[in-house]
Amino acid sequence: TQLLEQSPQFLSIQEGENLTVYCNSSSVFSSLQWYRQEPGEGPVLLVTVVTGGEVKKLKRLTFQFGDARKDSSLHITAAQPGDTGLYLCAGEPSGTYKYIFGTGTRLKVLA
């Protein structure tokens, strides 16, 4: 079974701090996606990274795709309480039509 391992699993920080979430795999992915999920709802897409080494920014969120397309990171600058939620990486391993999710990082930002 191909895996996407996320770290850390849990993160509790103060408002204004920076943080980075990692998503790692031994498999190569054609693209990786980052989702955010609120309690009781389905995941919602934040960004898709496609090219090895690619960096995408979404306001205070910066996403990077590893050069070998096996890993990705999400960096949040100056976290706010509204960033609280479950962050998931996901993707389709190259050569398959399956879709796998990371185990998730539950972030809590305290005011």
Place this chain on the structure above:
Amino acid sequence: EAQVTQNPRYLITVTGKKLTVTCSQNMNHEYMSWYRQDPGLGLRQIYYSMNVEVTDKGDVPEGYKVSRKEKRNFPLILESPSPNQTSLYFCASSLFGEEETQYFGPGTRLLVL
């Protein structure tokens, strides 16, 4: 409004009693998928479909069936539910392609007694 709908949203049943969870999308998406979400295990793909009459197993297909007779519908069938199938289930759809956004339904919370 573009959306994925699931029914029912909540279901309590007993072991062995067949049930179906419906999923419908109005975006003309080719790819549809079912996931289950369990604490500590994340979202795991049960089955997926690349188009009408084309379905395949995900990572955890045991105990589940699906069908894709129409493009918009992708029901999940539990022929003989067991307590280990108690979970939160999500249906999702997307255009076919690795970069395409998956749109998720609101989820179905199932309890099997």
